[in-house]
Amino acid sequence: MxxxxxxxxxxxxxxxxxxxxxxxxxxxxxxxxxxxxxxxxxxxxGSGLPLLVGVESDPQGLRAAIAGAPPSWANRPPQQQFPAPQQFAPPSHPVPQQPAPPMPPGPGPQGVPSGPYNVQGAPSGPYTVQGAPSGPYTVQGTPSGRYPGPPPRPQFAPPPVPIDPAVSTWGLPQTASWARGDEPARPAATGKRGKLGEVMETQGLEGEQLSVQLLEVQDPADYLFGAAGYRLEAGERAVVVHTEITNRGSIPFASLPDNYLELLAADGTAIGKAPVSLTSRPPHKIGVKPGETLGGHTVYVLPDATRVVSVRWSPRPEPDERTLTWSIED
Known part of the structure; x- marks a missing residue:
């Protein structure tokens, strides 16, 4: 395709x-x-490409969420919740052909039985009455009083699961802030810390042996931003960060080196890179081969009043023990 x-x-x-x-x-x-x-x-x-889309969940958390579902979900017709149970035919034996007594009047519409009635000599198992509806139906209008009806079908609800008190909050969607139920939670890790100009070693997601160096932070870099043909809005400034990455191992690093390179403000806010590149400061390219050292520049646009205190590099969106942080304040 x-x-x-x-x-x-x-x-x-x-x-x-x-x-x-x-x-x-x-x-x-x-x-x-x-x-x-x-x-x-x-x-x-689904178009035939060699592509498999999967999903991963927290089983205990999902069961807890299902157990706390609103009553409106449980009141749905059973066929919308679970597959209909298998119907078994009644035992075969002759039935005397006797006329059925007339049906008592009820508040339902004409042609719809207002309640069950007994046929003498009918088999003890379930049987079908001609003209009766095969599923749930709605009666227009408000009935004048209670009337007998067929016994309700049992609701098959999942057994209640005790909610773990530790699971008090859920993270925002797509943040992966929850821990898998079949793995122990990993302790929070901040990674390594250094200062501007230092080289720090870390690993990639596939075990790549990497060295990353923060070479320069140009703040502000409005003149470089304007020289490339871009325009800043009122109250904004541009910042350019120059980093260099070395692959010290034998596994190729296949990602964009500055994909998760962020600025950290004094209040702890993380600032992601802007989707622009400067002609005078070439950007990073995807991939670093074993034994190769490559550099590149990353551009940021942020409020003019924001004070940047550090630069953070990570191989994934959420910081972990592989994260590197450089302080840029004296």
Missing amino acids: AVTDPVDIRLLAALADLGKTAVHELAAKVGMDPREVAYRLVALS
Whole structure:
């Protein structure tokens, strides 16, 4: 199958570089909404491409969420909740042909029985009455009083699951802030810390042995931004960060080196890179081969009043023990 949509082409190219990744990480790499990325991947997977879209969950948390579902869900017709139970035919034996007594009048509409009636000599098992509805139906109008009806079918609800008190809050969608139920929670890690100009060693997602150096932070860099043909809004400024990455191992680093390179403000806010590049300051390119050292520049646009205190590099959106942080204040 030939892919012609430029958005799909860019999405598949990024996925081919990563090989295997989460939807929200792929969305962050290409700068798209995770919901649109998931929709496009499912559509492409069904078109015959060698693509498998998966999902991962917290089983205990999902069961707890199901147990706390609103009553309106439980009141749905059973066939909308679970597959209908298998019907078994009644035992076969002769039935005397006797006329049935007339049906008592009821508040239901003409032609719809207002309640059950007994036929003498009928078999003890379930049987079908001609003209009776085969499923739930609605009676127009308000009945004048209670009337007998068939016994309600049993509701098959999942057994209640005790809610773990530790699971008090859920993270925002696509943030992966929850821990898997089948794995112990990992302790929070901040990674390594250094100062401007220092080289720090870390690992990539596939075990790549990397060295990353923060060479320069140009703040402000409005003149470089304007020279490239871009325009800042009132109250904004541009910042340019120069980093260099070395692959010290034998595993190729297939990602964009500054994909998750962020500025950290004094209040702890993380500032992501702007989707622009400067002709006078070449950007990073995807991939670093074993033994190769490559550099590049990353551009940021932020409020003029924001005070930047550090630069953070990570191989994934959420910081972990592989994260590197440089302080740029004296």
